[in-house]
Amino acid sequence: xxxxxxxxxxxxxxxxxxxxxxxxxxxxxxxxxxxxxxxxxxxxxxxxxxxxxxxxxxxxxxxxxxxxxxxxxxxxxxxxxxxxxxxxxxxxxxxxxxxxxxxxxxxxxxxxxxxxxxxxxxxxxxxxxxxxxxxxxxxxxxxxxxxxxxxxxxxxxxxxxxxxxxxxxxxxxxxxxxxxxxxxxxxxxxxxxxxxxxxxxxxxxxxxxxxxxxxxxxxxxxxxxxxxxxxxxxxxxxxxxxxxxxxxxxxxxxxxxxxxxxxxxxxxxxxxxxxxxxxxxxxxxxxxxxxxxxxxxxxxxxxxxxxxxxxxxxxxxxxxxxxxxxxxxxxxxxxxxxxxxxxxxxxxxxxxxxxxxxxxxxxxxxxxxxxxxxxxxxxxxxxxxxxxxxxxxxxxxxxxxxxxxxxxxxxxxxxxxxxxxxxxxxxxxxxxxxxxxxxxxxxxxxxxxxxxxxxxxxxxxxxxxxxxxxxxxxxxxxxxxxxxxxxxxxxxxxxxxxxxxxxxxxxxxxxxxxxxxxxx
RNA sequence: CCCCCGGUCGUAUAGCCCGGUCAAGUAUGCGGGCCUCUCGAGCCCGUGACCCGGGUUCAAAUCCCGGCCGGGGCACCA
Numbered sequence: 001x002x003x004x005x006x007x008x009x010x011x012x013x014x015x016x017x018x019x020x021x022x023x024x025x026x027x028x029x030x031x032x033x034x035x036x037x038x039x040x041x042x043x044x045x046x047x048x049x050x051x052x053x054x055x056x057x058x059x060x061x062x063x064x065x066x067x068x069x070x071x072x073x074x075x076x077x078x079x080x081x082x083x084x085x086x087x088x089x090x091x092x093x094x095x096x097x098x099x100x101x102x103x104x105x106x107x108x109x110x111x112x113x114x115x116x117x118x119x120x121x122x123x124x125x126x127x128x129x130x131x132x133x134x135x136x137x138x139x140x141x142x143x144x145x146x147x148x149x150x151x152x153x154x155x156x157x158x159x160x161x162x163x164x165x166x167x168x169x170x171x172x173x174x175x176x177x178x179x180x181x182x183x184x185x186x187x188x189x190x191x192x193x194x195x196x197x198x199x200x201x202x203x204x205x206x207x208x209x210x211x212x213x214x215x216x217x218x219x220x221x222x223x224x225x226x227x228x229x230x231x232x233x234x235x236x237x238x239x240x241x242x243x244x245x246x247x248x249x250x251x252x253x254x255x256x257x258x259x260x261x262x263x264x265x266x267x268x269x270x271x272x273x274x275x276x277x278x279x280x281x282x283x284x285x286x287x288x289x290x291x292x293x294x295x296x297x298x299x300x301x302x303x304x305x306x307x308x309x310x311x312x313x314x315x316x317x318x319x320x321x322x323x324x325x326x327x328x329x330x331x332x333x334x335x336x337x338x339x340x341x342x343x344x345x346x347x348x349x350x351x352x353x354x355x356x357x358x359x360x361x362x363x364x365x366x367x368x369x370x371x372x373x374x375x376x377x378x379x380x381x382x383x384x385x386x387x388x389x390x391x392x393x394x395x396x397x398x399x400x401x402x403x404x405x406x407x408x409x410x411x412x413x414x415x416x417x418x419x420x421x422x423x424x425x426x427x428x429x430x431x432x433x434x435x436x437x438x439x440x441x442x443x444x445x446x447x448x449x450x451x452x453x454x455x456x457x458x459x460x461x462x463x464x465x466x467x468x469x470x471x472x473x474x475x476x477x478x479x480x481x482x483x484x485x486x487x488x489x490x491x492x493x494x495x496x497x498x499x500x501x502x503x504x505x506x507x508x509x510x511x512x513x514x515x516x517x518x519x520x
Numbered sequence: 521c522c523c524c525c526g527g528u529c530g531u532a533u534a535g536c537c538c539g540g541u542c543a544a545g546u547a548u549g550c551g552g553g554c555c556u557c558u559c560g561a562g563c564c565c566g567u568g569a570c571c572c573g574g575g576u577u578c579a580a581a582u583c584c585c586g587g588c589c590g591g592g593g594c595a596c597c598a
Contacts, residue, residue, distance in 0.1 A: 024534095044598050081598060088597055146596080187596055198523045200594045208596035230598045253524060254593050277526075278591070326533065326547075332526050333591055336548095340532070343548055350561055357558090384561065423557055447557055457557050502558040520559080 021325060022062045023069060029272045034244040037067045040077040041102075041109070042234070044084075045094035048298045049101040050305040051320065052279055052286035058324040059247050059276070061107045077241055078102070078109035081234070082116050083227050085217035086210050090116075092218040097298070101306040105317050113241070115233050116219050122228040123177065125236050125266070126188055126207055130169045134265030135206060136161045137172035139186035146187055153202045156194045162203070176209060176226050183211045190232070192261045201257055206232035231255055235262040243271045247329060250275045277333040283475050284338060294476065301516060302473045312473055313508035314498055314518030319345035342519035349498055349506055349518070354381040354388065356493070357423065357459035358468060358486035358501040359407035365460070367404070367428055369441040371397040377424040379487075391489045393462055395425075405461045405485050411438060413456070419443050421450035421457040423502070459502045461485045470507060472517035481517070 031037060039060040043053060060076060067074040078099070082090040091097075095114070102109070129135045138149035143160035152159040161169055169188075176186050188207035196202050206229055212222040228236075234255070238246065256273045263270040284304040285291065291303060299307035309315045322344045327334045357379070375395040381388040395402045404422065411433075414420060418430045420440075427450045429443040443449070450457065465485035472479045486501070491512070493499055498508045498518065505520040 042598090046598085084597060086597090087595090184596070189596095196523090198594065200523085205596050210596085227596090229596070234598090250525070250592050252592095252598090255598095257524085275525080275592090282531090323532090328533070330526090330533080331591090334532065336532060337530090340548055346560080353560090355558075355560080379557095383556070383558085421557070425557095450557080459558070500558085500560065502560075504559085506560085 022066050025059075025062060025066050025325070025328065028063060028067075028245045028274070031067070031072075031245075035073065036242070036244070037063065037072060037074040038077065038242045038244045039064050039075070039247070040079055040238070040241065040243050041107075042079040042081050042237075043098055044088055045080045045082050045090045045098060046088050047091065047288050047292055048094060048097045048305050048307050050286055050288065050291065050303070051281060051284065051309075053288070054101070054105060054306055054320060055276075055279055055324050055327075056248055057102060057107055058105060058321055059329060061105075062321075062325060063245070063247065075110045075242075076108070077243070078112045079237060079241070080114045080116075081230065082114065082217070082219065083230070083233050084210070085212060085227070086215045089215070090218050097307065104306060104310055105320065111241070113237065114219065115228075115237065116217055118233075118237070119220070119224050119228075121240070122207075122233055122236060123226070126173060126228075126232075127170060129190070129206075129262070129265050130173055130188070131166050132265055133166050133191070134261075135188055135190050136164065136169045137176065137186060137188050139172050139175070139181060142172065146184065149187070149189060149203065152194065153199060158194060162191060173207075176207070179225055181209055183209050185209065188226075190258075190261055190265070192258070198254065198257070200254060204231065204258055205229050206262075231258045232262070235259040238271050239263070239266070239268045246271050246273045248273070248275060250277050250331060274329060275331055276329045277331050279327060280333065280335040281341065282335060282337045285476055302476050302478055312516055312518075313496060313510070314349070314506060314516065315341070315345055316348045318348050338519075345519065346506070350500075351382075351384065353498050353500045353506055354493075355379070355383065355500050355502050356487055356490050357461055358484050358490065358504060359405050359410075359459065359461050359465075360470070360484040360504065361408035361482045362405035362461065362465075362485040363408050363411040364437040365404050365406055365428070366437060366439050367402040367426075367442060368400070368431075368439060370400045371402050371442065372400060373397070375402060375425060377422075379424050393425075393487060393489075395462055403463050405463070405465060406438070406458060407484075410456075410458045414438070419450065419453045419455040421447070421455045422460045423457055425460065427455055459504075461487050464488055466491050466513060468513050468515060470515045470517050 041057040041060050064074040064076040080095055138144045138146045138161060148159040173188055175181065186209060187205045189203045190206045192201055192203050194202050207226050208229060209225055210227050212225055216222050253275045260270055286304060298305050299311045301308055301312035319341060323341055377393045378390050380386055380390050414430050416430050416432060419427055421427050426445050427443040428440040430438060430440050432439045466488055468484045468486045470481040470484060493509050495509055498506060500506050506518040507515040508518055510516055
């Protein structure tokens with residue numbers, strides 16, 4: 001059942017051609033034209049990955065695996081796009097945190113680049129493109145000021161430097177590099193089409209000045225003041241790195257048009273671009289801006305960041321993969337419910353999680369009626385895997401009575417005369433219902449008798465149970481369930497282990513008495 | 521206002537390019553049953569969709585036009 005690449009299973013590859021898996025991804029356009037299918041994931045290291053930003057990482061990597069599975073050469077490149085130290089200031093820790101996220105997802109990259117290390121390359125290409133007459137500089141005190149340039153986009157009339165000899169613009173560009181201009185005083189602009197129906201496409205900015213004394217770049221400090229814009233650095237890098245296919249979100253579709261002018265000026269072949277729609281997960285906030293604005297650490301268990309999810313536990317990377325592959329690469333928006341994610345996750349967790357009994361908001365149950373022998377229950381760790389063993393709970397009578405606890409939810413459902421099966425123990429009949437106790441008597445012992453009267457089977461906890469607390473993260477909030485009691489064996493469960501509290505849900509143990517609710 | 525891109529069961533997706541095999545498949549959800557000492561898992565059955573209107577055609581979910589609705593873009597952000 002491996003739609004899941006090598007991450008968890010070691011050497012498990014893309015061998016299984018299952019419906020809805022990697023192999024079912026539609027072929028990439030013109031795939032046969034390229035010798036090495038080269039894909040990339042290019043995050044801005046200003047935050048960690050979340051469920052939304054993980055999508056392009058997974059999809060692109062999935063295509064690499066798909067083509068390798070087809071016996072074709074394929075490459076996956078990781079590239080950090082950190083060319084804005086001012087408004088999208090990179091977070092120094094984010095570079096490594098993102099790599100950690102990718103590893104968790106089982107993604108391996110063949111090459112890694114950081115754009116702030118490649119500034120000289122961008123300068124070099126900038127000069128080449130100016131030299132070819134494909135770009136010009138708008139600068140103060142010239143015949144084409146930044147304002148003139150802006151105006152030219154509206155009027156459609158080119159400003160002077162646009163048609164000037166490349167040497168003029170080359171000189172101006174050098175002055176930019178030398179620090180002659182301050183922020184806003186000069187920009188290098190790509191010649192596109194001043195009549196283009198989309199104004200944003202008309203002669204767009206490729207290089208601008210950022211005062212890195214004021215806004216030092218976390219990696220290269222104040223070394224550079226001329227910075228490429230997204231479309232410029234991306235075009236250059238995609239070409240230089242041999243990217244053949246770009247799968248990215250729909251918001252980038254105009255960028256493909258903008259970038260086409262660079263490729264035309266340089267005589268390069270443009271990669272194939274495929275855009276997919278937005279992914280919404282109901283009950284989860286996937287806006288990077290909103291998440292950042294919360295001001296809590298990115299790996300907080302309330303967050304839908306991969307780090308948060310990882311920390312919170314429970315949600316397995318395979319489940320995220322399956323969801324992403326199911327949603328695929330359609331250009332339409334997709335709204336999936338967390339129930340979908342949980343359903344995928346349950347498939348993965350269910351066989352792994354051992355079963356235990358716990359009761360939330362415990363209510364005391366006293367079994368009266370002259371019980372002289374101790375009662376024992378033998379509970380399998382997992383009903384589907386008896387080989388995992390059992391544990392035994394023994395109840396000793398005191399004054400011919402035995403006390404146990406059940407959850408208030410179950411207590412609420414019964415009244416005098418009700419017969420209940422205590423899981424793997426005995427069947428009891430309610431005699432009287434007090435405020436906080438249930439007085440019952442032994443009805444019978446075997447399952448059959450319970451079945452005969454259609455008695456509900458419920459979980460219970462002995463008096464020496466372990467007090468527990470369960471918190472459930474729910475869309476940026478943490479809801480704390482009322483206190484509970486778990487059977488003593490839960491004390492032996494290791495931290496970080498995912499177990500199932502029967503008839504309650506899957507939980508992850510995070511402390512000797514603390515649990516995080518995963519899902520039902 | 522303008523410029524792109526879309527609209528198939530509640531949700532997600534297949535089919536659309538190359539019209540008939542689609543009274544539309546799958547998954548999840550929901551309802552019911554079986555099984556099981558969990559409200560988990562498994563098995564079975566059921567529910568449920570081609571945005572609207574024209575056109576082309578013997579035939580349209582599939583092609584064309586219009587409308588409506590949704591998303592994205594319109595930064596010296598990425």
